[in-house]
Amino acid sequence: MNIPNQITISRILLIPFFILLLTIPFDWGNISIGERILPVSHLVAALLFIIASTTDWVDGYYARKYNLVTNLGKFLDPLADKLLVSAALVMLVELALAPAWIVIVIISREFAVTGLRLVAAGEGTVLAAGQMGKLKTWIQIVAISALLLHNFPFSFIGFPFATIALYAALIITVVSGVDYFVKNWHVMRDSK
Structure with missing residues (x-):
């Protein structure tokens, strides 16, 4: 394995640690952010999530630069993204930081x-993520x-950046999904 x-696999392996940080009640204290309280465990989980997310760029850059793009990588990379993002979204619902309906969509x-x-894949074709799908992920x-991060640092000025970003993610997720199906409809049409 290259x-x-x-x-990419390391990104998948970081997911359980991320979940543990958000589910086990570590008493590491809190940080006051305006009127909100940010548990230190959420800060550490956010940093771990950001590190894990950054590996998406690292593995893609390395694969392209050294011509190490493989079918396994084309399959694993978007799967790792989906697992990480899905785990994080479910945890946000659990923590009452995101509405369940948005996460379900x-x-x-x-x-x-x-x-x-x-x-x-059953037809012998590997569909790589497109540019819109990559934008959606970011x-x-x-x-x-x-x-x-409980809207840090925007909570100091009362700007709901986190909420706006979540709705932007919802919109681009739906639009990119429709785009992906339109561009690859031949796979469904021609499947046996």
Whole structure:
């Protein structure tokens, strides 16, 4: 297994640690942010999430630079993104930091696209993520990070950046999902 794929797998392996930080009641104290309280465990989880998310750029850059793009990488990379983002979104609902309906829409899109990729794989075709899908992932990462940080530093000025970012992520997620299905409809049409 090449280095980019190992980096991708490391992203998947960080997910349980991220979840543990948000589920186990570590008493590391709190940070006051305006009128809100940010538990230190949420800050640490946000940093771990950001580090894990950054590996998405690292593995892609390394794979392209050294011509190490593989079908396994084309499959694992978007899967790792979906697992990380889905875990984070579910945890945000658990922590009452994101509405469940938005998370359901986003995760449903991810399952639908993964299903399309599986149909394509059954036909011997690998569907890589497009540019709009990559933009969608980065907007989701920004929104999740802002929510995990309880809208820091924007809470000091009363600007709801985290909420705006979450709605932007919802919109781009739906639009990119429709775009992905339109561009790859031939896979469904031609499947046996």
